[in-house]
Amino acid sequence: MIDTESGILGRLVLNSVQRDAVVYDSGPQLVFAGAGTGKTRVLTAKIAWLIDRGIPPLHLFAATFTNKAAREMRIRVERFACRPTGGMWIGTFHSLCARLLRSECRHIGYGSAFSIFDTADRTALLRGVLQRLGIDDRTASPRQILAQISRFKNQCVSADEARGSAVGFCEQELVRIYTVYQQTLCEQQAMDFDDLLMNAVVLLREHHEVLEQYRQRFEYVLVDEYQDTNTAQRYLLQLLAGRHNRIFAVGDDDQSIYGWRGARIENILMFEQHFPATEIFTLEQNYRSTGAILDFANAAIVGNAGRAEKKLWTTMGKGRRVAVTRYRDDRHEAQAIGERIKKACNGKVRRGDIALLFRTNAQSRVFEEAFRKEQIPYVLVGGIGFYERAEIKDCLAYLRLLVNPRDNVSFERVYNVPARGLGGKALETLSQKATEKGASLLETLCASDPQELGSRSKKGFSELREFFELLRDEAGEGTSPHELLKEVLQLSGYMDLLADQHTEEAAGRIENINELLNALAIWARENPDGSLAAFLEEVSLASDVDTWEQREDAVNLMTLHCAKGLEFGRVFLVGLEEGLLPSRQNFDDEMKIEEERRLLYVGATRAKEQLFCSYVDRRYRFGELLPQSPSRFLQAIDPSMYDADDQTGNFGAVPPREPAARVAGREAVRFTRADIPVRKIRQKQFSADDDFSQDVVEYRMGQQVRHRNYGRGRIISISGFGSDMKVMVLFNDGTRRKLMAKFANFEQE
DNA sequence: GGCGTAAGACTTTTT
């Protein structure tokens, strides 16, 4: 023991529970690691410790939540263990499964060059399937169908298995669609994200020799963010860990926020049932946030039922109080926060240490505008990702076709981009031929005489055919991916098309394409042996945070989901309103409301020193100014946990039920203070369960009031909202009193 | 039969 102490354990700064978790080595382990308790540190330390004890890195399987986390962990492990970790399998579940499938998928009817379909690709595929089945896509939205198919796959329910339990017309139709959708994917040698997981499980389940080989190899299975695993991922872990029975999972049920994507919080809560003889470790000392922030976060999360018992504590002291600010509307919120950030950054606060977190991507717009106006540098993480832009998808579709000529979705994307005089009719002709031959569109094109493909489209088709044949030859001769893309852009005329447009938009697209070329060149330098296929895979499985580089000088804007696992000195949590957090679409389901509450918890616990929350009275949605009310989660937190600050300038007033915008017609009307009449003070006493948004006393600053016992006075400050609203009154006898508005019983002047 | 313009739907979160 003394040996290890002076060795690697000496280099890793760990508290006693963390150290116990690292050195325990007698079977399955679950580490409950609350926010900021050193989850990553423990996982990194565990891997480094294992390697230090002589476990070859190639016997380790480690699943992280993002590729970025995987990269960072690999670097840290290498630093601690002072050894290269090349053979270690570390990455996201999706990339690890892709890796497994690339080498073993011959067992399940795939070649190693399969395409990976993203949401847009699978939507395009489904549209085609619905058309072929003669189903009107207005009767059931493709979105919903895809969500249902994902639900099956996330639980590893194949189309055949689903058929057995389908009840009623709708379900049977769904299964029929699922069946054809799955066949079509296979025909095109493509897998969607869910397939990567499900097919990996199917492969290991049905091919015992393959399973044994990998089980044997992976002596240790390590998992980060275990609370966000879905059923398929759990099956995969159970299969892989089935032999050595050494699984090390880290997670926090309070941070489970991916239920909508199939994640099962039960996975972490029932870990002991899934992995018998588990030893549980609970990390409760928080090293990230101040006491004030932790108290606020704890107060937010206690509303959830069925949590694993834990209580975060810190030795850091209370720190600065959490601020909860009310603004007039979303523009006001953005402008005021922009100014606040600007002021703070004139001091010694680094912009890179500030994050602005929101529930939906749509909320970022106003902030971007405000920040530009204030000249605050910012980085937007996520949103419309680089690889989702039309011009980038076009480029990638061309490249994908070179790797996998059976990828019809890619073919249909680019066969007429730039325009070659080929349209729906031309595609139909080609498609029919392809069906007869049992080949893909590109294969059929290359095998057909253009003369047979319709008189009008023969020119376009023969152009396209020559283009692909030339590229395929070049690809075969080992031309670098970077050169290939350049050729694609030139030979297809794609670049010319953009260059001739002379618009700002086209210029932006050219810039993006250059960025892609650049990325390809850099990637080739870092991966000298990397194939085009490998590049495409990496690109398909890259997440938003993967491409994010934290900068010293730029404020970080991202969704709450994106912020998981990150930390910042100052955090602005914006738009804490009903309908947004919690999201309106989750109102009806208590489980989903709990997930929304966890989202608030995740957001709050990102903050190290200071947390600013805000909500607005009115918000633009669909181009209309709609009234908003503060989030139920805020209202449930004891007001003593934070400082309430009302910046609306019309304190206590509540937005009208029917927005004036409606009355005025379609045109959206901006509210000014004068638009909102300050109603007379009402004498009514309110009960606690009154809906405050309907029955609330409206006060404003400076208002004259008369109190039954204290006489006349003037309101000098207002805090809190709804039934918790407090007013500070300066009475004429010189005394100041803070009164609960609902009990003040002011007499009318 | 392709291309451009106008109404239409619509946004939760992402590998």
Added chain:
DNA sequence: GTCTTACGCC
């Protein structure tokens, strides 16, 4: 406000 789809024109 933005992206997609439908229709009418060339």
